[in-house]
Amino acid sequence: MNYAISRYLNIRQAYGPVFSGDGRRLAFLSNITGLPQVWQVEGDRLASAGEPLPWPEQLSFAGDRVMGAWFSPAAGDGRLLYARDVGGNEKAQLFLLSADGATETALTAGYEEAMHLFGEWSADGHSFLFAANRRDPMLFDLYLQPLDGPARLLWPNDQPGFLWHVALAPNGRRAAFVRAAASFQHDLFEIELNTGVVRPLSPAGEEARYGPVRYLPGGRSLLVNTDKVSDFMVLAHLELNDLGLRPLASREWDIETFALSPDGRKLALVVNVDGVGELQALDLATGQQWAAPVLDGTPGVMSALLDRPVFAPDSRRLAFSFTSPTRTADVFIWDMAANQSWPVTRSSHGGLPRAAFAAPELVRYPTFDGRTIPAWFYRPAGQNGPAPAVIVVHGGPEGQSLAAFNFLIQYLAGHGYAVLAPNVRGSTGYGKAYSHLDDVERRMESVADLAHAAAWLQARPEIDGRRLAVYGGSYGGFMVLAALTTYPDLWAAGVCLVGISNFVTFLENTSSYRRAHREKEYGSLERDREFLAGISPIHQVDKITAPLMVIHGANDPRVPAGEAAQIVAALRQRDVPVEYLLFEDEGHGLVKLANKLVAYPAVVAFLKRYV
Numbered sequence: 001m002n003y004a005i006s007r008y009l010n011i012r013q014a015y016g017p018v019f020s021g022d023g024r025r026l027a028f029l030s031n032i033t034g035l036p037q038v039w040q041v042e043g044d045r046l047a048s049a050g051e052p053l054p055w056p057e058q059l060s061f062a063g064d065r066v067m068g069a070w071f072s073p074a075a076g077d078g079r080l081l082y083a084r085d086v087g088g089n090e091k092a093q094l095f096l097l098s099a100d101g102a103t104e105t106a107l108t109a110g111y112e113e114a115m116h117l118f119g120e121w122s123a124d125g126h127s128f129l130f131a132a133n134r135r136d137p138m139l140f141d142l143y144l145q146p147l148d149g150p151a152r153l154l155w156p157n158d159q160p161g162f163l164w165h166v167a168l169a170p171n172g173r174r175a176a177f178v179r180a181a182a183s184f185q186h187d188l189f190e191i192e193l194n195t196g197v198v199r200p201l202s203p204a205g206e207e208a209r210y211g212p213v214r215y216l217p218g219g220r221s222l223l224v225n226t227d228k229v230s231d232f233m234v235l236a237h238l239e240l241n242d243l244g245l246r247p248l249a250s251r252e253w254d255i256e257t258f259a260l261s262p263d264g265r266k267l268a269l270v271v272n273v274d275g276v277g278e279l280q281a282l283d284l285a286t287g288q289q290w291a292a293p294v295l296d297g298t299p300g301v302m303s304a305l306l307d308r309p310v311f312a313p314d315s316r317r318l319a320f321s322f323t324s325p326t327r328t329a330d331v332f333i334w335d336m337a338a339n340q341s342w343p344v345t346r347s348s349h350g351g352l353p354r355a356a357f358a359a360p361e362l363v364r365y366p367t368f369d370g371r372t373i374p375a376w377f378y379r380p381a382g383q384n385g386p387a388p389a390v391i392v393v394h395g396g397p398e399g400q401s402l403a404a405f406n407f408l409i410q411y412l413a414g415h416g417y418a419v420l421a422p423n424v425r426g427s428t429g430y431g432k433a434y435s436h437l438d439d440v441e442r443r444m445e446s447v448a449d450l451a452h453a454a455a456w457l458q459a460r461p462e463i464d465g466r467r468l469a470v471y472g473g474s475y476g477g478f479m480v481l482a483a484l485t486t487y488p489d490l491w492a493a494g495v496c497l498v499g500i501s502n503f504v505t506f507l508e509n510t511s512s513y514r515r516a517h518r519e520k521e522y523g524s525l526e527r528d529r530e531f532l533a534g535i536s537p538i539h540q541v542d543k544i545t546a547p548l549m550v551i552h553g554a555n556d557p558r559v560p561a562g563e564a565a566q567i568v569a570a571l572r573q574r575d576v577p578v579e580y581l582l583f584e585d586e587g588h589g590l591v592k593l594a595n596k597l598v599a600y601p602a603v604v605a606f607l608k609r610y611v
Helices: 005-009 407-414 440-458 475-486 503-509 512-522 525-535 537-543 562-573 593-610
Strands: 014-019 025-030 037-042 066-071 080-084 093-097 104-106 116-121 127-136 139-146 152-155 162-168 174-182 185-192 198-200 210-215 221-226 234-239 245-249 254-260 266-273 276-283 289-291 317-324 327-335 340-343 361-366 372-378 387-393 418-422 463-473 493-497 548-553 578-583
Touching (some): 005 593, 014 317, 014 327, 025 066, 066 116, 093 116, 116 162, 116 174, 127 174, 174 512, 185 210, 210 254, 361 440, 372 407, 372 440, 387 475, 407 593, 418 440, 440 463, 440 512, 440 525, 475 493, 503 512, 503 525, 548 562, 548 593
Parallel strands (some): 387 418, 493 548, 548 578
Antiparallel strands (some): 014 025, 116 127, 127 139, 139 152, 162 174, 185 198, 210 221, 317 327, 361 372, 372 418
C-alpha cells in the first residue's frame, strides 16, 4: 500500500534510559510529542516481566529538544538532571527537576552562550561533575557543581578538545576523564578533586581512543574501552599505580561501549559486528559470557542514538534501547539472572504494519583499489521493471551505516526505490586502518567508493542505472556535492542536508571548539589550504548538471548555513535546478516534527520529479 511520507514521519523513538537511585523509576527520552523530551515509568513492573507498565509520565515540556537525562543515584532521592539547547544551537544548559517533577531549576543560568557536557553524579546526589567552555569558547574545563551553591572550576584546560567519559572513584575524591582532541586522538586523565591536581594516564598526543571509563571496586584500577593496543576498540584493565594496560575482552570487531554493574561483578558489552550490535554480558569473577535474548526474532543494534546500557541499582537488571531495520528504537529491560527481556516502551510505527518495512541485505561491492566496501542493500517493494535507486551516505566521516531503523530509507524502499547505504573508506566499525583511508590528501578516494557503488547498482538488472540519486547529511552532504562534481554523469539528482561545500570557509566558520578537532581529519588551513580549496565542491560547481536539493538549519554550529548559501547561489547563477529550504529554528539537522513535515515531503516530491 502506498503510505504517505507523513505516516513515516510519525514513527516515534524511545532511547537513553536511566534508573533512579532506588531502581523503581526509569527515565528515557522520547519524541512522542514531536520533540525529544524526558518521560518516566515507575513501579514493580520494572523488576520482572508481567503485567503491562502504566502509561509513561512526561517530565519536561519546553519547546526545544532534550539532549540527555540523568537521575540522582542516591536511593530515595528521585531528582533528575537533564540537558536542553535552543533551536539546535547545541549550547546545552542543565536543569534540575524535583522528585515530584513540579519544580525545575536552571543550574547553568547566566552561561547560555556556553556548552555544558554532563559528567557524573556524586554517590550522595549532592553534586555532579560537568565540562563547559565558559571561560574560552575553544576550551572545555572541568567543574564541580554542588546543588546548593555555585559551580567550582576544578581544572582550567589549556588544550582544545571535548571533555567526556567522566567517572568518579568509589571514594568520591578522584575522577577519571577523557579529552578528545580529535576523533582518533584522545588523552586520559585523573584528577584529585580537592586539590585540582591532574595527572595523565596516557601518553600525550598519541593516536588512540579512550572511553567509556569506569573505576573498579577499590579505586586502584580502571576499566576503559580503547584501541591503543589493537586495530579495534577493546575493553582493557588499567592499573593506576604503574599504568599497565591489559586487554580484558576483545573481538575482531569494535566493542562499542560497556557498562559496569554497581556491585562491580558484571559487565554489559555492545559489540559492533559488521554494523549489527550484539549485547553481551560478562561475569568478571568467573569469566562466564552470555548474550542477551534476541528481540523480535531479529538482530539489531543498541540504538544508533549513541546511548549505552545502564544497570539498575540491584546489578541484576539492565536497561537498553534497541532498534533494527524493521522496528523503531524502544527501551527494554534485561533480567540477566533469569535471562529474560521485556519492553518498557512501545513506540508508534505511525500506524504502519511492520510487514511494510524492508529488511536489508549486507553486501560488499568492489572498488578501485581491489578492496570491497560493505553496504546495506534495500530492495524495492512492488517492483515492476527496473527501479530507480538512492545511495544514502552517512555523516561523520567517523560514522557507520548500521542495521538500524531509518524512516526515509523505509519510505523509499516501500515506494519503488532501491536503496544502498555504503560504509565507504573512512567509516568506523572496521578498524582504525580502514578509518584512516580517507585522511586529508586521500579524501577523494572515499568519493571514488561512491562512484563504484553506483557502478555496482548499474550492473544489476533490476536497477535502472540512469535513475540514480545520492543523498547525505553533514559530511555525507559533502559526499553528495563531491559526487555530483567529480562524477557528474552518474547522477540524476542529489539531496544535501547540512553539508560542507567549501572546506576553507567551513573550517574558518565552524564553532571554535570544533575547528582543531576537524582539522586533524580534513587537513589544516595553515598547511593544507590549497588542497582543501581544490577538493571543495564550490570550486567545481560548473561540473554539476544534476538537480540538487539543499536543506540546512540557520543555527547550525558545526556546518554553518553559509555552506548551503554558497552552493545554492552558485547553482542558481548557472541555471542548474536547485531547491533550498532553510529552517530558522534548527541546527545541525532537523529535530522538530513540524519542520520535518515540511522538508521530507519536499524531498520525496523532488526525487519523484527527477528520479
